[in-house]
Amino acid sequence: MSAVIEGHHDDHHHGPAKGITRWLYTTNHKDIGSLYLWFSFIMLFIGGAMAMVIRAELFEPGSQIVSPEFYNQMVTNHGLIMVFGVIMPAFVGLANWLIPMQIGAPDMALPRLNNLSFWILPAAFGVLLATFFMEGGAPNFGWTFYAPLSTEYAPPTVTYFIFAVHIMGASSIMGSINVITTILNMRAPGMTLMKMPLFVWSWLITAYLLIAVMPVLAGAVTMMLMDIHFGTSFFKAGGGGDPVLFQHIFWFFGHPEVYIMILPAFGIVSHIIETFSRKPIFGYDSMVYAIASIALLSFVVWAHHMFTVGMPIAGELFFMYSTMLIAIPTGVKVFNWLSTMFKGSLTFETPMLFAIAFVALFTIGGLSGLMLAIAPADFQYHDTYFVVAHFHYVLVPGALFSIIAAVYYWLPKWTGYMYDEFMGKTHFWLSFVSVNLTFFPMHFVGLAGMPRRIPDYAMQFADYNMIVSVGAFLFGLSQLLFLYVVLKAIIYGKKATGQVWEGAKGLEWTLDSPPAYHTFETPPNLEAGEAKG
Amino acid sequence: MSSDSSYYVPESSKLPIFMAFGLLLFVLGAGSTINDLGKESSNSYILLMTSFAVIWGVMFVWFSNVINENNKGMYSDQLNQSFVWGMAWFIFSEVMFFFAFFLALGYVRMFSVPWLGGEGEKAITNILWPAFEATWPVMVTPDNETFPGAEKNMNMPGITKLHTWLPFWNTLCLVTSSGTIALAEAALKKGKRAAFKSWMVVTISLGFIFVFLQGLEYYEAYAHMGLTLGAGIYGTTFFLLTGFHGFHVCLGAIILTIMTIRGFGGAFSEHDHFGLAAGSWYWHFVDVVWILLVLVVYVF
Amino acid sequence: MTPGVNAIAQEIFGLHMTIFWICVVIGALVLGFMVFLIIKYRKKEGVDPADFDDNPKLELTWTILFAVILVGMAIPATTTMIKAYDDEEGDINILITGHQWKWQYEYMEDEVSFFSNLLTSLDARNNIAPKTENYLLEVDEPLVIPVNKRVRFLITANDVIHSWWVPDFAVKQDAIPGFINTAWTYVDEPGVYRGQCTELCGVYHGYMPIVVKAVSDSEYKDFIQGKRDLKAQQALLTEKLWETDELFAIGEEVYLKNCVACHQVNGAGIPPVFPALAGSEIVMNDKGRQVEILMEGVQGAAMQSYAEQLTEVEIAAVITYTRKAWGNDAGGDGEIVVPKEILDYKNNKL
Ligand code: HEA
Ligand code: HEA
Ligand code: CUA
Ligand SMILES: [Cu+2]
16 A cells, blocks of 8 residues: 555644644643643642641641541542642653653654543543542542442442542553553664663653553452442452452552652653763663662562551561562662762752752652561551651652652753743752651651541640641642742743753753754664763 | 655544543443442433443544554554554553452462461461351352352363363363464465455354353353352452453454454455454453463362 | 560560661761762862763672661561561450441450440540540550460451551551451550551541550459459349430430440431431331341441440430430430340340
8 A cells, every 4th residue: 555645744844733622632742741740730739738638637636627537538639649640640741741852753652542641630530529529528548448448338439439540540551551662662763772861761661560550450449349339259358358458459559659659750860960960870771770670679569568467477578578679779779879979060950959859858768668668667667657757758859859850950941941040949948948847757756656547646746746737838838939930931931042951961952942843753863872861 | 554654643633532531421420320220210321321432432433543544554664563562562451450350369269268267377367257168169158148159169070071061162262263363364464365254254253152151151150050249259259350351352352353344345465454463462362361260260 | 666565565666776777877878978979079160070970890889788788687677577476375365356436355265345435525626625645545444454464466357447556565466357367465564555546447547546454463353353243233234124314314425425426416427428316217216227226237337236335224225315315206206215125136136
């Protein structure tokens, strides 16, 4: 078949369509990237507002502003939204913007699928938020939705929750298939795997993790559905099942999931530190191997969330050792970042500040994770605020800071406008101080014995909780500043150059700022050059 | 075959947003239908049906577009390679979906059932269920009043009685059909269209026979063996594993039927038949799952 | 973290401190080095950045170093783990059952069983009454155990997963419906030890504390004897002739302690999850069904059976109370239930 098709060459080169349909019908990776990022930003404010409710309730002992029932709904939806609605979509948005530009591809491999992956998300979260107004109220069983609290004892809205999780999973799977296909199939000639920028590497591996575990989550919620409505007994001892089986399946998904929320961050931070150190990344190869080993290990550590469910001792020990092993590749990454800075020529623009804070505070979160991995000690830590402190340290100054850093770093590239450096730095310092004010004292209340997921607490935890709440309000307000800086850059910003940052390397910096609507329609040839990220 | 070397990126498309809308309807429809189960009157199924109509409608248009674009030669080799990767990783995700259910089966057989029955490291649990003994398949459940166990199970009755055992015929159908589809593909590659078509018809027929036999088996289970979804963990894992597998066989059979119809309509060439190849991979995947399933669900 | 009151808790505390200091040192080194880098290598005019990009020997060194540190941590962790998991029978075996939202303790050797509820008043929780020292950590009936005995806990649950945690014993075990987990303790200091449920178990997860009183052996024996006598007395009480007012008064007390969490003080419930009792058709006109609900619970709902938790008198009283209070007696048949009826119900079932 060799018929020449009319039309398609002409519609190739004009810019975006006008109006709302541009966003509804778009197949352009840059548009879809922006959609994801804005979606995630909105969800951050919704999930953050829920965190504010939590912190207001915990400001003092005694019942403050919400009922225990509503408190549980807040905690559950805060967790779900932050994980599935903020961090993951933000990373997918960055992947959409950056991967094609970093590997010299004209777009994502499967552009229509790409649009579908995005538009599923508002549908899923729309339904999730709508459950607040339905009979029985929103899901209230924690973001880990352990059976049987989430099955026999759940509000009727759990059915909607289950199907929302299904399509959310479909979105992630399609998104990941797209990422993998793009990276494997659409690199510019000359860009071998070991020359790919680290962000691309981190996403390649993340996408594998997603494809491997999202279907398992789908399986878990399907079993819940069957147990609730069709009389099966997966999680019922009376029929021969086991509630703990749910936890095994959930965490088989859940633990890789937490690394899904950090690996792309590793990629981002590597780029930023390299740029502002004006020095090539230290140990590129070991960085790649480290990401890969973290990903592989993440499949065999899941039961470290379940040290207190009464596993046989062999299980406890196995999961303790395997979890501890993860400190090695992660430590390699941390040391490589430090070595990249060593003898560099450092400057401290806003993205660099966030990246440095990432390395420092992620290390703190990682070390507390290592403490949690020590099974007998976890008997005392488990389900206390010590765990809450751990995961907020890796998620907020970890994943979230890396996303903020990425936005500052690439915003001039995306929009063509520079953000206000002074305001950016103000935003950083406010965030940095308040994030520690919020999450550091949680270690102490946790060790003092405060359980998580409670709307009210004993008197001895009062002082620290008040500090935490004040910190949280401050941190929340600081994020309003972030919104302001971004909007200001888009509306009043100075023009940015193509290079933007003195030390930045990689294909995306060879493009104009903002890049044309379609870039790399003919792939750049890198056979000669060096494209290492 | 492709004539264009640049990578085809459609400028925009209305399909995905309609699909997303269909999925939104699906979530609302499925959620409300299931929540209304057992209620006297409920119209929520209309929403669910509408969502299916939208989803299938969009799929139809979407695939037709892709076929047309391909026929017009808009797809480069590179783009075709993207489809290959896409399909491969999609199948991998399906493998992981089944993995969750196999994991569940393995867990209950290795841990929860023995523990409940007073064996292994957590044998002490048995004081809650003093009457329960661990066997597999579990015919008497720990709480046999709420979850009355099955009267009979589906296990292999022994080599001599193999011919009376439905899963044996099922296995035969599916394994054979995996072979016949390979023959169909080989025929197509050699340009023997008549052979290609007949092998496809054989494949599909085997597929539908499988589905029919599976239906028969379910009927037997419910009508004569007391083996139901509510029959404790054995019924649970039996139906969920075979059920999801059967569902995938149906999907695969539908895909292959469409491919066959297209084949009769003159589609596919010796070198350009990705749709068929994808369908055939899917079919092989369904076959492999079945073999694993027979081993752990029926035989051991 | 609390050092705890027995050997294993102290050992875990020691382990925690060891790991903690290792982490602090690593953290301090990493952060310190970082600060050094930030100060030392800020961009200066005329100084060019170096351009090395790896150093395999160095990388191998620190990889090995990490592994060595981890092995150093794993060894004490393993020995402690093995000690904590020792599963021998105890001198005393107590079956602990988690319910939404209270604990049930059953002394397996002595056939004594009782429930332990939160004591803190609603007023204190709603900031109307002042909060005492043990706000939210006080119960009506603590678990009593003897010192210097090996006490083994068999932990399970009746509805959803709970988790039984007493920090001073370093015991935290999930209570899983249908399964039994074990844990043990050996206390040498008499005292009162407090903990909380640590697995999200529904609305009132934050309100199911644990209080354990460790007492001398003789006090323990008295306690068990007292519980047995009480049981015998209560059996007698069902024979007595009861006045409505008497029942109403007891019923009010029972109601405030056991039912308000869901059905609320004014009987209005929190629909749709927790139905109102005020104006309920069942409560007003269907005595038989109401007895049945109290005795059997409602399958699949938070409404559980009270047959074991409350005595016959208390059940009869609380039913009487609900049928008289909030205007229910005006709207309904106004019949009351006496303890004998509950006893008959029980006997009929046997
Ligand atoms: C981005 C997300 C993220 C990341 C990266 C991690 C990283 C780690 N986590 Fe965390 N974790 C969560 C998110 C994350 N976690 C969440 C959300 C939960 C709670 C879920 C819930 O219950 O709701 C959780 C809970 C959780 C638990 C369960 C606690 C409990 O419920 O009782 C455990 C236990 O082992 C654990 C361990 C670890 C470990 C060992 C790492 C390691 O990867 C950390 C490795 C890093 C370092 C160690 C620091 C850097 C290394 C060096 C400087 C080298 C030198 C160091 C040594 C040689 C020691 N995590
Ligand atoms: C990536 C994930 C992520 C992120 C970013 C956050 C961000 C925050 N989280 Fe959360 N959190 C989780 C993931 C995350 N969390 C998870 C998984 C759980 C477990 C859930 C469970 O137990 O099931 C949890 C649980 C959790 C708890 C424990 C609740 C409990 O166990 O009872 C608390 C308590 O303080 C908390 C607080 C916060 C705060 C103060 C922030 C802040 O960083 C939020 C800051 C952001 C904003 C505030 C939004 C921006 C600003 C505005 C909306 C303007 C308005 C501002 C004001 C009025 C001040 N989170
Ligand atoms: Cu019981 Cu939490
Ligand atoms: Cu984990």
